[in-house]
Amino acid sequence: xELLKRQLSLPQFTSQHQSLLTNAxxxxxxxxxxxxxxxxxxxxxxxxxxxxxxxxxxxxxxxHRQIAYNTLHTNLLKVDILSTKCSQINxxxxxxxxxxxxxxxxxxxxxxNSQVIIDCSDNSSTRILLNNYCKEKKKPLxxxxxxxxxxxxxxxxxxxxxxxxxxxxxxxxxxxxxxxxSSGVLGPxxxxxxxxxxxxxxxxxxxxxxxxxGMLHYSSLDASFYTIKTNKYCTHSQVINKGLxxxxxxxxxNKANYLLxxxxxxxxxxxSHILGANYERExxxxxxxNNKNILLICEVGERSKQxxxxxxxxxxNNCWSIKNGFRGI
Ligand SMILES: [Zn+2]
Numbered sequence: 001x002e003l004l005k006r007q008l009s010l011p012q013f014t015s016q017h018q019s020l021l022t023n024a025x026x027x028x029x030x031x032x033x034x035x036x037x038x039x040x041x042x043x044x045x046x047x048x049x050x051x052x053x054x055x056x057x058x059x060x061x062x063x064h065r066q067i068a069y070n071t072l073h074t075n076l077l078k079v080d081i082l083s084t085k086c087s088q089i090n091x092x093x094x095x096x097x098x099x100x101x102x103x104x105x106x107x108x109x110x111x112x113n114s115q116v117i118i119d120c121s122d123n124s125s126t127r128i129l130l131n132n133y134c135k136e137k138k139k140p141l142x143x144x145x146x147x148x149x150x151x152x153x154x155x156x157x158x159x160x161x162x163x164x165x166x167x168x169x170x171x172x173x174x175x176x177x178x179x180x181x182s183s184g185v186l187g188p189x190x191x192x193x194x195x196x197x198x199x200x201x202x203x204x205x206x207x208x209x210x211x212x213x214g215m216l217h218y219s220s221l222d223a224s225f226y227t228i229k230t231n232k233y234c235t236h237s238q239v240i241n242k243g244l245x246x247x248x249x250x251x252x253x254n255k256a257n258y259l260l261x262x263x264x265x266x267x268x269x270x271x272s273h274i275l276g277a278n279y280e281r282e283x284x285x286x287x288x289x290n291n292k293n294i295l296l297i298c299e300v301g302e303r304s305k306q307x308x309x310x311x312x313x314x315x316x317n318n319c320w321s322i323k324n325g326f327r328g329i
Contacts, residue, residue, distance in 0.1 A: 003090055004046050017206040018046065024205045025049040027114040029102055029130060031056070031078035033065035033185065034120035034144045037194025038201070040068060043086035045202055049094040050086060052079040053110055055101040065146075065187040102126060107133050116201055118142045120194065124173045131166035134158050135234075140204050141166075144197045146190035148183055153196050153216040154230070157204070167318075168231040169215050171291045174315070189220050244308045245323040251295055259292045263307070264299050264326060272326065285311055294319040301325035 008018060024047050028035045031054035042050055058066070058073045058081065068085045069078070079097035087095055102110055102121075107129055111117055117139055119130050127143070134141040134156065141156040143166065157163050166173060196216070203209050214227040251258055255276065262277040273279070274297065280287065288294050296304035296319070304321035311319050322329070 001046075001092070003044070007045060012208060013206075017208060020206050021046050021202065022048045024115055025051065025113050026116045026118060026201060026205075027051040027053060027111050028118050028120055029053045029126065030120035030122060031066075031068075031082045032062065032120065032122060033067075033146060033187070033190030034194040034197065035078075035118075036066050036068040036082060037191050038118050038120055038144075038198045039082050039086050040089065041195060041198035042201060043089040043093060045198070046090060047093065047201075047205075049096065049113075050083075051096045051098070051110070051114060052083050053098045053100065053102050054078045055099055065185060065190045067191065102129065104129065111137075111139075114139065116140050116142065116204055118144070118197055118201060120144060120197070127166060127173060131156065135163075135165055142197045142200050142204070144190075144193045146185055146193045149186050149189065149220045151189045151193035151218040151220075153193055153200070153212060153218075154214075155200055155204070155212050157211060162233040164231045165234045168234055174317075186220055189218070192218055192220075244305050244312070244321055245301070246295070246320045248297075248322050248329040251322065257293055258295045259289070260295045260297065260322075261288075262297050262326075263304060264297070274326070274329075283307070285314060285316060290316055290318070292318070295322060296320075297322040297329075298325045300327050 004018060007013060008015065026042060026047050028039050028050060031052055039050060039052065056078050057075050058069045058078055060071055060074050063069050063071065068082050073081050077099045079099050083095040083097045098110055100106060111133060117130055117134050119127055119141060121127060130141055135158050138158045140159055143154040143156065145152045154169055156165055200212055203211055214230050216225060216227050218225050251260065260277045261283050262274050262279045263281060263283050267273055267279050277297065296307055298304040301321060301324045304325065308319050308321045
């Protein structure tokens with residue numbers, strides 16, 4: 001196929017690499033500035049199936065960075081126009097479009113067939129949702145963001161056990177509220193980041209080269225790229241566990257990931273002190289480090305569960321109660 005000729009003539013790039021791309025299915029979540037660039041280049045690279053997910057319509061004020069669209073497309077669905085553009089680049093590929101916003105209820109169904117998920121969204125709740133889904137299903141996630149004059153790129157390759165996750169790199173992501181709508185963005189910045197996302201996707205699918213480690217930061221004003229070192233391994237092994245409780249044995253097998261607080265009424269230092277636990281009868285949210293995974297243990301597991309429930313309602317999620325308490329261990 002003529003379209004792929006220059007790709008196939010690359011050194012090291014074989015027909016086997018191409019067939020890995022041709023047989024691949026990739027989801028692009030968010031069809032804005034990042035998503036446009038990712039989609040057009042992945043169509044050009046011959047990715048077999050691209051799934052577009054975005055419930056939004058085209059707005060003239062965003063076209064400066066959403067390069068697949070023009071003013072005649074105003075108020076049309078992004079997924080319609082973007083999938084049409086891609087099919088004009090490569091008619092042989094399969095395109096699936098979903099004019100919806102991804103959420104807890106549809107995420108599994110929408111992403112079920114995808115090998116790689118590309119996060120081109122612009123809000124932290126979608127980012128956390130994708131992180132948790134990909135972590136659970138062991139699928140690679142390509143994170144990109146562009147805001148103001150700067151952009152960021154990070155790969156979470158959950159095919160590997162204990163890969164770093166979104167919360168390892170951005171512990172405060174739940175508190176981030178900035179979007180391009182409120183802060184503005186220099187148009188070419190999402191272009192740079194979106195193109196990098198497409199390149200990393202090709203590498204993840206073919207095994208060519210080596211995938212980005214750490215977090216890449218691009219600053220357009222001083223024309224610089226730099227990589228920030230990140231945890232290689234996740235310290236949020238329970239991030240997908242939305243339950244209130246975990247078993248004591250799970251804590252024992254993963255001790256380094258948790259900070260355990262013993263909140264029993266009275267602890268006899270000699271007989272019943274739990275090794276490694278901090279004793280704190282009256283523990284409050286203010287007293288704990290909320291970048292850590294917190295575990296509570298009480299006498300029978302009821303009081304600790306109530307406290308965890310209360311903390312979750314206050315928005316602190318990395319906390320669990322030891323099931324059945326001290327008597328259960
Ligand atoms: Zn993590």
